[in-house]
């Protein structure tokens with residue numbers, strides 16, 4: 001399922017303005033996670049989803065490799081915003097759900113990733129990237145990279161995060177003319193050329209990139225329409241697009257299209273974002289082209305789960321599983337539906353299958369499995385839940401929701417110091433250092449000095465804001 005982590009910071013006006021734009025999301029999100037209402041209230045717009053993160057990582061991996069960038073452990077951060085944006089630090093790729101749902105092919109997104117990789121290879125905005133990579137929590141990053149922060153950096157000297165913070169604080173209806181990520185025209189030309197190099201090295205076409213940038217270029221002339229943060233940060237004069245077109249068409253791979261299986265995963269991702277984030281009309285629009293396709297039927301099953309009847313959704317999902325028995329996300333959807341109809345034992349079985357089928361080894365699926373086992377509620381299943389939740393945070397250290405479930409499971413098993421330490425971790429990774437320290441100290445009182453958990457608690461207590469964003 002698509003879900004939103006619970007944030008602890010980011011109560012600025014411009015961020016909540018972003019959240020208001022997603023009023024339709026509240027219904028879907030309330031179904032997806034119980035904490036979503038507070039997420040919406042505080043407005044940190046990160047969403048988590050095993051399927052989408054894995055797909056975007058698959059888009060990025062060959063490009064990053066061709067660019068000589070860190071190949072292992074790319075973190076995909078999905079920013080819940082309908083505008084178009086994407087940004088890469090050294091090891092994290094931030095991308096708006098709006099960009100993913102707009103792109104009709106994987107190639108359009110891959111092209112944008114290639115261009116962003118070109119900015120990294122060129123050392124553009126290196127200081128900002130370093131600051132973002134040092135940032136401790138997803139919550140902080142999400143706040144800084146939220147649409148509000150992206151467009152509100154109009155203050156002088158706003159390159160860098162301090163400027164971004166000021167922009168967020170100023171907030172309100174002011175639409176800035178530039179972004180904290182503003183590139184220069186020469187940097188754009190360099191990044192375009194590098195992007196073509198990476199696409200050629202991986203045997204892919206530049207047509208998707210050209211289509212995306214061309215769309216932005218034509219949008220320049222339309223006054224008063226939605227301003228995409230990406231277009232503000234990447235200047236797109238006519239001659240840049242013209243030059244890029246020459247390069248793209250010179251490539252021997254200009255006519256290469258995405259492999260059908262990848263296109264299918266892309267279509268399924270788009271319809272999922274539409275179902276969870278945009279509502280039934282958006283799903284219907286995507287289904288219209290080919291109602292019988294697997295992606296359309298996936299969208300229909302999700303929509304039936306979210307807005308209709310779980311029994312019918314389950315039937316539709318089982319049919320999908322028959323067609324693609326190795327698809328972990330169909331099993332995940334089956335688990336979500338079974339949780340909704342209060343069959344946690346069967347849900348745990350579905351999530352366990354999803355975990356075993358998942359080549360991307362997502363921590364999120366383990367956390368869903370842990371939650372289902374918690375809901376079963378026997379001492380034995382609670383112990384299993386603790387194991388799975390610990391495996392989940394092992395793969396996904398910054399998942400603050402997972403620590404909350406872990407704390408609850410430990411609490412139900414009567415392991416109070418472990419519960420306190422998990423609560424401390426959850427606060428720590430969501431950026432609430434004050435409460436993290438309070439719970440770490442509480443845990444230490446019941447732990448033996450020097451044992452591993454005591455030491456971890458001490459690390460949290462010793463954390464100083466000096467490594468924090470400056």
Ligand SMILES: [Zn+2]
Pocket residue numbers: 115119183187188191233234
């Ligand atoms: Zn650019």
